[in-house]
Amino acid sequence: MSRLWSRFGARTAAVALLSVGVAGGFYLGEDRQTQQQGLTAQVGLQVDRAEYAYQRDRQADHRLDSAKQRAAEYQAKLRAAEAAKEAAQRAKEAEAAAASRKKAREAAAATKPYDGPIPSSCEEYSGNRKIGCAIMLDEGFGIDQFPCLDKLWTKESGWNHKAYNESSGAYGIPQALPGSKMGSVADDWKTNPATQIKWGLGYIEGRYDDPCGAWQHSQSSGWY
Secondary structure, three states: OHHHHHHHHHHHHHHHHHHHHHHOOOOOOOOHHHHHHHHHHHHHHHHHHHHHHHHHHHHHHHHHHHHHHHHHHHHHHHHHHHHHHHHHHHHHHHHHHHHHHHHHHHHHHHOOOOOOOOOHHHOOOOHHHHHHHHHHHHOOOOHHHHHHHHHHHHHHOOOOOOOEOOOOOOEOOOOEOOHHHHHHOOOOOOOOHHHHHHHHHHHHHHHHOOHHHHHHHHHHHOOO
16 A cells, blocks of 8 residues: 555656646746656656556565465465375274274174083183193093193193284194194184184194193104
Protein backbone atom coordinates (compact mmCIF):
# COMPACT_ATOMS: atom_id res chain seq x y z
CA MET A 1 0.00 0.00 0.00
CA SER A 2 2.90 2.40 0.86
CA ARG A 3 4.48 1.76 -2.55
CA LEU A 4 1.20 2.56 -4.31
CA TRP A 5 0.84 5.89 -2.49
CA SER A 6 4.47 6.74 -3.29
CA ARG A 7 3.76 6.31 -7.01
CA PHE A 8 0.66 8.50 -6.82
CA GLY A 9 2.72 11.02 -4.86
CA ALA A 10 5.33 11.12 -7.62
CA ARG A 11 2.75 11.81 -10.27
CA THR A 12 1.02 14.43 -8.12
CA ALA A 13 4.31 16.18 -7.36
CA ALA A 14 5.20 16.26 -11.04
CA VAL A 15 1.92 17.84 -12.02
CA ALA A 16 2.15 20.29 -9.10
CA LEU A 17 5.62 21.30 -10.20
CA LEU A 18 4.31 22.05 -13.66
CA SER A 19 1.46 24.15 -12.27
CA VAL A 20 3.71 26.18 -9.99
CA GLY A 21 6.09 26.87 -12.81
CA VAL A 22 3.36 28.23 -15.02
CA ALA A 23 1.68 30.28 -12.27
CA GLY A 24 4.89 31.88 -11.04
CA GLY A 25 6.14 32.95 -14.42
CA PHE A 26 8.84 30.38 -14.45
CA TYR A 27 8.91 30.27 -18.24
CA LEU A 28 10.76 33.38 -19.46
CA GLY A 29 11.74 34.43 -22.94
CA GLU A 30 9.98 34.82 -26.24
CA ASP A 31 9.22 31.14 -26.95
CA ARG A 32 7.25 30.43 -23.76
CA GLN A 33 5.05 27.88 -25.50
CA THR A 34 8.07 25.84 -26.58
CA GLN A 35 9.53 25.94 -23.07
CA GLN A 36 6.21 24.89 -21.61
CA GLN A 37 5.97 21.96 -24.03
CA GLY A 38 9.49 20.83 -23.12
CA LEU A 39 8.76 20.98 -19.42
CA THR A 40 5.51 19.10 -19.95
CA ALA A 41 7.42 16.40 -21.83
CA GLN A 42 9.97 16.13 -19.01
CA VAL A 43 7.23 15.88 -16.43
CA GLY A 44 5.47 13.25 -18.56
CA LEU A 45 8.72 11.29 -18.83
CA GLN A 46 9.16 11.35 -15.06
CA VAL A 47 5.58 10.22 -14.59
CA ASP A 48 6.10 7.37 -17.10
CA ARG A 49 9.25 6.30 -15.29
CA ALA A 50 7.48 6.38 -11.98
CA GLU A 51 4.60 4.33 -13.42
CA TYR A 52 7.04 1.78 -14.91
CA ALA A 53 8.81 1.39 -11.56
CA TYR A 54 5.46 1.02 -9.85
CA GLN A 55 4.33 -1.73 -12.26
CA ARG A 56 7.68 -3.47 -11.98
CA ASP A 57 7.45 -3.52 -8.19
CA ARG A 58 3.89 -4.83 -8.37
CA GLN A 59 5.02 -7.69 -10.63
CA ALA A 60 7.91 -8.49 -8.28
CA ASP A 61 5.56 -8.55 -5.31
CA HIS A 62 3.18 -10.81 -7.20
CA ARG A 63 5.98 -13.24 -8.09
CA LEU A 64 7.14 -13.27 -4.46
CA ASP A 65 3.63 -13.97 -3.17
CA SER A 66 3.19 -16.76 -5.74
CA ALA A 67 6.50 -18.33 -4.73
CA LYS A 68 5.54 -18.22 -1.04
CA GLN A 69 2.19 -19.83 -1.81
CA ARG A 70 3.79 -22.63 -3.84
CA ALA A 71 6.31 -23.27 -1.06
CA ALA A 72 3.54 -23.45 1.54
CA GLU A 73 1.54 -25.88 -0.63
CA TYR A 74 4.62 -28.04 -1.14
CA GLN A 75 5.32 -28.18 2.62
CA ALA A 76 1.68 -29.08 3.26
CA LYS A 77 1.96 -31.95 0.76
CA LEU A 78 5.14 -33.19 2.45
CA ARG A 79 3.48 -33.16 5.87
CA ALA A 80 0.43 -34.98 4.52
CA ALA A 81 2.61 -37.62 2.84
CA GLU A 82 4.63 -38.16 6.05
CA ALA A 83 1.45 -38.45 8.12
CA ALA A 84 0.04 -40.99 5.66
CA LYS A 85 3.29 -42.98 5.79
CA GLU A 86 3.26 -43.07 9.60
CA ALA A 87 -0.40 -44.10 9.65
CA ALA A 88 0.30 -46.91 7.18
CA GLN A 89 3.24 -48.12 9.30
CA ARG A 90 1.12 -48.13 12.47
CA ALA A 91 -1.63 -50.03 10.67
CA LYS A 92 0.92 -52.57 9.41
CA GLU A 93 2.34 -53.07 12.90
CA ALA A 94 -1.14 -53.44 14.40
CA GLU A 95 -2.05 -55.99 11.72
CA ALA A 96 1.13 -57.98 12.37
CA ALA A 97 0.50 -57.94 16.13
CA ALA A 98 -3.09 -59.11 15.62
CA ALA A 99 -1.92 -61.90 13.32
CA SER A 100 0.69 -62.98 15.87
CA ARG A 101 -1.89 -63.08 18.66
CA LYS A 102 -4.27 -65.06 16.45
CA LYS A 103 -1.55 -67.55 15.60
CA ALA A 104 -0.69 -67.98 19.27
CA ARG A 105 -4.35 -68.57 20.16
CA GLU A 106 -4.73 -71.14 17.37
CA ALA A 107 -1.54 -72.93 18.46
CA ALA A 108 -2.72 -73.01 22.05
CA ALA A 109 -6.09 -74.36 21.00
CA ALA A 110 -4.49 -77.03 18.83
CA THR A 111 -2.23 -78.31 21.62
CA LYS A 112 -3.81 -81.36 23.21
CA PRO A 113 -2.69 -82.02 26.78
CA TYR A 114 -1.82 -85.52 27.81
CA ASP A 115 -4.75 -86.91 29.81
CA GLY A 116 -3.39 -90.40 30.53
CA PRO A 117 -2.49 -91.72 33.96
CA ILE A 118 0.64 -90.42 35.67
CA PRO A 119 2.39 -93.10 37.77
CA SER A 120 3.46 -92.05 41.24
CA SER A 121 7.05 -92.59 40.20
CA CYS A 122 6.65 -89.72 37.72
CA GLU A 123 5.06 -87.21 40.11
CA GLU A 124 8.36 -85.58 40.87
CA TYR A 125 8.47 -84.23 37.32
CA SER A 126 6.29 -81.58 35.68
CA GLY A 127 5.11 -80.46 32.26
CA ASN A 128 6.32 -82.43 29.27
CA ARG A 129 8.79 -84.34 31.44
CA LYS A 130 5.95 -85.78 33.51
CA ILE A 131 4.11 -86.75 30.30
CA GLY A 132 7.31 -88.30 28.94
CA CYS A 133 7.85 -90.32 32.11
CA ALA A 134 4.29 -91.68 32.08
CA ILE A 135 4.39 -92.62 28.38
CA MET A 136 7.83 -94.23 28.74
CA LEU A 137 6.51 -96.50 31.50
CA ASP A 138 3.41 -97.21 29.45
CA GLU A 139 5.63 -98.24 26.53
CA GLY A 140 7.29 -100.88 28.71
CA PHE A 141 10.54 -99.19 29.78
CA GLY A 142 11.60 -99.23 33.41
CA ILE A 143 11.68 -96.09 35.53
CA ASP A 144 15.46 -96.43 35.68
CA GLN A 145 15.54 -95.42 32.01
CA PHE A 146 13.97 -92.02 32.56
CA PRO A 147 17.12 -90.23 33.81
CA CYS A 148 18.77 -91.14 30.50
CA LEU A 149 15.73 -90.01 28.50
CA ASP A 150 15.57 -86.79 30.50
CA LYS A 151 19.21 -85.93 29.79
CA LEU A 152 18.87 -86.91 26.12
CA TRP A 153 15.85 -84.72 25.33
CA THR A 154 17.00 -81.90 27.58
CA LYS A 155 20.06 -81.74 25.38
CA GLU A 156 18.08 -82.04 22.15
CA SER A 157 15.16 -79.67 22.78
CA GLY A 158 14.80 -78.81 26.44
CA TRP A 159 11.55 -80.82 26.26
CA ASN A 160 10.02 -78.05 24.17
CA HIS A 161 7.43 -79.54 21.81
CA LYS A 162 7.77 -76.47 19.53
CA ALA A 163 11.57 -76.56 19.34
CA TYR A 164 12.82 -76.02 15.78
CA ASN A 165 16.40 -76.26 14.54
CA GLU A 166 16.72 -73.77 11.69
CA SER A 167 20.01 -75.21 10.44
CA SER A 168 18.84 -78.85 10.19
CA GLY A 169 15.05 -78.60 10.18
CA ALA A 170 14.69 -80.97 13.17
CA TYR A 171 11.50 -80.44 15.16
CA GLY A 172 9.87 -81.18 18.49
CA ILE A 173 10.95 -82.83 21.73
CA PRO A 174 12.84 -85.73 20.07
CA GLN A 175 14.10 -83.41 17.27
CA ALA A 176 12.72 -85.61 14.50
CA LEU A 177 14.30 -84.93 11.11
CA PRO A 178 12.16 -84.06 9.33
CA GLY A 179 9.43 -83.35 11.86
CA SER A 180 6.78 -84.77 9.54
CA LYS A 181 8.04 -88.26 10.41
CA MET A 182 6.07 -87.98 13.63
CA GLY A 183 2.90 -87.90 11.55
CA SER A 184 3.10 -91.70 11.56
CA VAL A 185 1.77 -91.52 15.14
CA ALA A 186 -0.84 -88.79 14.74
CA ASP A 187 -1.63 -85.73 12.63
CA ASP A 188 -1.17 -83.37 15.57
CA TRP A 189 2.58 -83.98 15.71
CA LYS A 190 3.36 -80.24 15.50
CA THR A 191 1.51 -79.34 18.68
CA ASN A 192 0.98 -82.46 20.80
CA PRO A 193 3.91 -83.40 23.06
CA ALA A 194 2.43 -86.88 23.68
CA THR A 195 2.51 -87.65 19.95
CA GLN A 196 6.12 -86.53 19.72
CA ILE A 197 7.16 -88.52 22.79
CA LYS A 198 5.52 -91.70 21.50
CA TRP A 199 7.27 -91.36 18.17
CA GLY A 200 10.60 -90.58 19.86
CA LEU A 201 10.41 -93.63 22.12
CA GLY A 202 9.60 -95.84 19.12
CA TYR A 203 12.61 -94.40 17.28
CA ILE A 204 14.86 -95.00 20.29
CA GLU A 205 13.68 -98.58 20.77
CA GLY A 206 14.19 -99.39 17.08
CA ARG A 207 17.77 -98.09 16.99
CA TYR A 208 19.19 -98.26 20.53
CA ASP A 209 16.88 -100.64 22.45
CA ASP A 210 16.28 -98.16 25.27
CA PRO A 211 16.81 -94.49 26.29
CA CYS A 212 20.10 -95.22 28.07
CA GLY A 213 21.47 -96.78 24.86
CA ALA A 214 20.43 -93.67 22.93
CA TRP A 215 22.02 -91.39 25.56
CA GLN A 216 25.31 -93.29 25.44
CA HIS A 217 25.41 -92.95 21.66
CA SER A 218 24.63 -89.25 21.91
CA GLN A 219 27.51 -88.77 24.36
CA SER A 220 29.99 -90.56 22.13
CA SER A 221 28.95 -89.14 18.76
CA GLY A 222 27.03 -85.96 19.56
CA TRP A 223 23.79 -87.17 18.04
CA TYR A 224 21.40 -90.11 18.29
